[in-house]
Amino acid sequence: MKKILVALMLGLLVLVGCSKVDKDVYTDSKVKEVVVQTTQEEVANAVTEATTETTEATVEATTVATTASETMTQYPLTMKDKFGNDIVIESEPQKVISFSPELVEIMYAIDAGDKLIGRSQYCDYPAETANVPEMGDLFNLNIETIVETAPDLVLLSSMAGQEVVDMLISKGILVLTLDADTDMEGVYTYVKALGKVLNRVPEAETLIIDMEIQISQIEEKVKDLVKPSAYFIVGFGEYDSGATGDTFINQLMELAGATNVAADGINWMYSVEQVVEKDPQILICSKFWDTKSTVSSEEGYKDLTAVKENRLYEVDENIFFRQGPRMVEAIKVLAQIFHPEAF
DSSP, X not given: OHHHHHHHHHHHHHHHHTSOOOHHHHHOHHHHHHHHHHHHHXXXXXXXXXHHHHHHHHHHHHHHHHHHHHHSOOSSEEEEOTTSOEEEEOSOOSSEEEOOHHHHHHHHHTTOGGGEEEEOTTOOOSGGGGGXXXXXXXXXXXXXXXXXXXXXXXXXXXXXXXXXXXXXXXXTOOEEEOOOOSSHHHHHHHHHHHHHHTXXXXXXXXXXXXXXXXXXXXXXXXXXXXXXXXXXXXXXXXXXXXXXXXXXXXXXXXXXXXXETTTTOBTTBOOHHHHHHHOOSEEEEESSSSOHHHHTTSTTGGGSHHHHTTOEEEEOTHHHHSOSTTHHHHHHHHHHHHOGGGO
16 A cells, blocks of 8 residues: 555656746746645645545455355354254255255255255155155155265254154264244245355345245235135045144235135144035145045035035145245235136
8 A cells, every 4th residue: 555655656746847847937936836735735636546445445345255254154053953952064065965845945946956965755846856866755764875975964844753863863964954834934934044054145035035025916916805715625534634724824825815714723623514614715625636526526525615616726735835935836826716807
């Protein structure tokens, strides 16, 4: 910095010294004073400009460095798993195995799919997962293959029991089990957690903002429309099951502009007798099992108004039960069923 300022001052003095000024001018003290004053001002201005530019450059560089530091995960990183254990991740995981479909979907959505080296048979989205080797599932892990691949981290869903975690740990494998939540905030928690663990914080933040914007747009379309009553069938038969008020699907139905008739139920348990009593205007079922053809012939359900008037709709339940980025798609699917006129 000092060298730059000295060079500027010398350069300006040389320019002044080389100016073609009549000898008589120098004999005039007032003119001398003007020249000296002008020279001093020029030097001062040059010094000020140089100092300002240097300061601005320093501030900009500091800001960039600070921003980068804030958005990059600092390792070692300690995360709390579903069992309340502190899991220490020493460095950025480069080789990851996941037995959780929703966590795999989040990995790809935050540009961390290249880290996935193994998956369960149910981790089938996006299409790129087909190129990743299957290593069993939560109830039948291929331990030998898992150990051979030497992963930096194994991700498990909330369905994993402590015994599965303990078995993997006994093989010297680092395991992180994230717990499920019952609303959209839980999905965002998943995204934030993986963004931090995999050093994809900016990507995770961008994904969350994008999801929030899309959901707000759907809400805006249906907010002033009359809400139909609806019921989301999860299963029926000996143990009737539906999306009760304490489930995340209940929130999706509300966001999509409907009233869930099973909002007074808990733990996914809702009997066909209760459904018949409520007689919802719209029924939602899976397109893979307990399908439309099955439901429409099932005792109790076949007499519902929604079935008789052809308001029983099949959906891809994967987008509803995987708490990941496609929850937005699930809300839109429901909104289009509840309010086709808005889309």
